[in-house]
Amino acid sequence: MTSSTSPPRPLVRLGWVVLGFKVFLLISLIIVFSSYLVSHRSMKREKTSTEEFEKAVARRDRTKYVLRLYVTGMTPKSAQAIADVQKLCGKYLAGRYELKVIDIYQQPKLAKEEHIIATPTLIKALPLPLRRLIGDMSDAKRFLVGIGLKPKEFMSANQ
Numbered sequence: 446m447t448s449s450t451s452p453p454r455p456l457v458r459l460g461w462v463v464l465g466f467k468v469f470l471l472i473s474l475i476i477v478f479s480s481y482l483v484s485h486r487s488m489k490r491e492k493t494s495t496e497e498f499e500k501a502v503a504r505r506d507r508t509k510y511v512l513r514l515y516v517t518g519m520t521p522k523s524a525q526a527i528a529d530v531q532k533l534c535g536k537y538l539a540g541r542y543e544l545k546v547i548d549i550y551q552q553p554k555l556a557k558e559e560h561i562i563a564t565p566t567l568i569k570a571l572p573l574p575l576r577r578l579i580g581d582m583s584d585a586k587r588f589l590v591g592i593g594l595k596p597k598e599f600m601s602a603n604q
Contacts, residue, residue, distance in 0.1 A: 510534075510542040510592065511571040514582075517564045518550050526565035529582040537585075537594060569593065 514530050516523035527546055534542045549556035549564060559568060567578040569592045578591035589595040 508541065508572050510538050510569060512542060512544045512592070513559075513568045513570060514544060514546045515549055515556055515559065515561045515564055515566040515568070516546060518548060523548075523565060526567075526582045530567060530588075533582070533585055533588045537589060567591070 512530070512534070514527065516526055530544060534544055547555055549561060559566075563579050565580070565582060567582060569576040569578075572593075574593070576591060576593055578588065582588060586595070
């Protein structure tokens with residue numbers, strides 16, 4: 446009686462083996478496909494990151510710098526600071542800067558608002574962050590670091 450209702454034992458074992466093999470194949474396919482998706486997404490992200498970096502560099506090359514140079518009258522020191530800043534801006538920021546020279550004797554209110562305590566003082570208003578460079582403006586490396594075109598490490602590495 447029992448033999449007619451239940452299948453023979455070898456067929457049951459074979460059924461489990463086939464089912465196990467199918468499960469193994471399915472899991473293998475899932476692993477391979479998920480690995481492909483992860484690598485494809487990371488490559489896509491990497492490409493996007495590279496593109497974003499290149500766009501940021503291009504934007505930086507087009508960024509307009511707004512600079513204000515505070516001087517005291519038309520003294521030789523002031524005239525030298527103006528000439529130095531114009532020369533450095535022409536060389537490193539050609540066509541990408543706006544320089545406003547402010548004589549603190551003629552516009553003391555502006556100097557007070559900006560908290561100018563020494564001259565010459567160069568203020569980089571844009572792009573942010575705001576930066577101040579006080580004193581000698583003839584050193585190109587100091588100027589580039591001061592306005593944020595080169596990192597501080599540039600100074601120590603090139604001294």
